[in-house]
Amino acid sequence: MIRVQREDFDIGIELSALTRGKTGIGGVASFVGLMRDVADGTPIHAMTLEHYPGMTERELQRIELEAQQRWPLLASLIVHRYGRLEPGDRIVLVATASAHRAAAFESCEFLMDYLKTKAPFWKQEETPDGPRWVAAAATDDLAASRWRKD
Amino acid sequence: MIRVQREDFDIGIELSALTRGKTGIGGVASFVGLMRDVADGTPIHAMTLEHYPGMTERELQRIELEAQQRWPLLASLIVHRYGRLEPGDRIVLVATASAHRAAAFESCEFLMDYLKTKAPFWKQEETPDGPRWVAAAATDDLAASRWRKD
Amino acid sequence: MKLLYFAHLRAKIGIAEEQLDPPPGVGDVSALIEWLKRRNTRFAEALREPRALRVAVNQTYVGWHHPLKPGDEVAIFPPVTGG
Amino acid sequence: MKLLYFAHLRAKIGIAEEQLDPPPGVGDVSALIEWLKRRNTRFAEALREPRALRVAVNQTYVGWHHPLKPGDEVAIFPPVTGG
Numbered sequence: 001m002i003r004v005q006r007e008d009f010d011i012g013i014e015l016s017a018l019t020r021g022k023t024g025i026g027g028v029a030s031f032v033g034l035m036r037d038v039a040d041g042t043p044i045h046a047m048t049l050e051h052y053p054g055m056t057e058r059e060l061q062r063i064e065l066e067a068q069q070r071w072p073l074l075a076s077l078i079v080h081r082y083g084r085l086e087p088g089d090r091i092v093l094v095a096t097a098s099a100h101r102a103a104a105f106e107s108c109e110f111l112m113d114y115l116k117t118k119a120p121f122w123k124q125e126e127t128p129d130g131p132r133w134v135a136a137a138a139t140d141d142l143a144a145s146r147w148r149k150d
Numbered sequence: 151m152i153r154v155q156r157e158d159f160d161i162g163i164e165l166s167a168l169t170r171g172k173t174g175i176g177g178v179a180s181f182v183g184l185m186r187d188v189a190d191g192t193p194i195h196a197m198t199l200e201h202y203p204g205m206t207e208r209e210l211q212r213i214e215l216e217a218q219q220r221w222p223l224l225a226s227l228i229v230h231r232y233g234r235l236e237p238g239d240r241i242v243l244v245a246t247a248s249a250h251r252a253a254a255f256e257s258c259e260f261l262m263d264y265l266k267t268k269a270p271f272w273k274q275e276e277t278p279d280g281p282r283w284v285a286a287a288a289t290d291d292l293a294a295s296r297w298r299k300d
Numbered sequence: 301m302k303l304l305y306f307a308h309l310r311a312k313i314g315i316a317e318e319q320l321d322p323p324p325g326v327g328d329v330s331a332l333i334e335w336l337k338r339r340n341t342r343f344a345e346a347l348r349e350p351r352a353l354r355v356a357v358n359q360t361y362v363g364w365h366h367p368l369k370p371g372d373e374v375a376i377f378p379p380v381t382g383g
Numbered sequence: 384m385k386l387l388y389f390a391h392l393r394a395k396i397g398i399a400e401e402q403l404d405p406p407p408g409v410g411d412v413s414a415l416i417e418w419l420k421r422r423n424t425r426f427a428e429a430l431r432e433p434r435a436l437r438v439a440v441n442q443t444y445v446g447w448h449h450p451l452k453p454g455d456e457v458a459i460f461p462p463v464t465g466g
Contacts, residue, residue, distance in 0.1 A: 012162025015182065023187035023237040029258075030180050031251060032165065033383055037173035049382065050307055052375060055359035080382065087173040092383055101181060101262055102293070108179075109255050112383060120356070120375075121382025122307035133308040136379030143252070183466055199465065200390055202458060205442035230465065242466055262466060270439070270458075271465025272390035283391040286462030 002060040029104035030095035037087035052120035071107040152210040179254035180245035187237035202270035221257040267294040306377035312346035389460035395429035
């Protein structure tokens with residue numbers, strides 16, 4: 001399941017809903033991205049996440065489907081926020097559930113790596129010198145490339 | 151932080167408490183172990199987790215400290231339950247927080263692998279043929295061995 | 301054809317969205333980018349570095365030689381930075 | 384010396400905990416296990432397979448040749464299955 005929303009989310013409620021009634025699940029790996037108060041040594045007061053409505057949902061669904069095809073998942077969830085956020089705010093939640101932990105961990109990391117390089121979101125940070133757009137990280141491309149099946 | 155308890159836990163509350171005020175945290179990886187209703191093809195009605203009070207806490211603290219020494223963690227948490235559990239019940243929560251996601255994911259998986267092979271807990275399952283003790287999995291030893299620094 | 305621009309591309313170009321029909325010779329993504337760059341200096345500047353551009357047609361990532369047809373939704377944006 | 388048994392070792396031996404002082408010759412973990420096995424058939428059966436035993440002295444894992452002293456807390460248990 002995927003959701004793109006302005007509102008915050010509650011991880012406990014999300015994971016309970018995800019696993020409810022599915023007693024074949026042995027483990028749930030999850031990742032929560034939080035807004036940091038500093039980037040490259042510059043203090044960040046706030047951040048605005050822009051996205052491409054329509055394509056964002058399609059990309060997240062495509063990424064989720066790929067994870068389901070590669071690992072024996074019993075449930076999965078991606079929740080990504082947009083709009084203005086402040087330090088400490090939750091940005092994204094990715095959760096994957098499987099009978100055993102290895103598949104849950106791997107697929108959760110895969111989803112985060114792909115989401116970072118494919119989902120059409122852009123961050124603009126508010127710094128003491130004014131707003132600046134976040135540049136894509138080469139380390140994110142590298143992280144995503146290790147999942148490629150050659 | 152580590153806790154060994156009979157009571158259930160709320161992941162949302164735990165993770166919020168773990169990261170509160172620490173705005174240098176960029177990501178929190180977590181894992182929740184749940185009780186499955188089947189093991190090796192046998193239906194499991196319930197399970198009792200026995201532990202070694204005192205040593206359990208020491209081992210969890212030792213494992214957590216090792217993760218903190220190996221990765222740049224800004225916060226970490228292990229909560230492990232004992233007592234009688236039913237299918238779908240939460241057994242364990244491991245969460246690690248860092249500035250970047252790779253350290254959070256790796257250390258979370260490390261903690262789960264070490265906990266599985268070192269923390270003195272034992273599971274007794276209730277099956278249609280009566281109670282049986284869970285045997286240690288060779289795959290868990292294998293998973294833990296990959297973190298050894300030779 | 302519907303054109304969309306995001307993030308600092310949108311900021312540089314000065315518009316988020318427009319309806320336009322490029323001339324018949326503009327048959328693929330590459331040709332569209334070249335044609336847009338000739339419209340004015342804002343476009344020329346925003347689309348200057350091809351490696352810093354990502355293009356989606358009808359909300360799916362496409363390559364430089366993807367063919368275009370009337371009615372397509374074409375989005376041009378910088379590398380993504382979500383998550 | 385305080386001895387603790389857990390999980391199916393406890394079930395096989397029939398006790399969870401006992402206070403006892405092994406004879407002076409029993410100086411390490413290995414000697415303790417051998418001495419316990421000679422106490423009765425329950426111990427002999429429970430401690431039969433050394434590779435299926437884990438030992439902690441004063442709540443820390445130790446190897447087969449770890450020395451023992453009066454007052455130690457010695458726990459013997461099967462491989463753990465938590466998590």
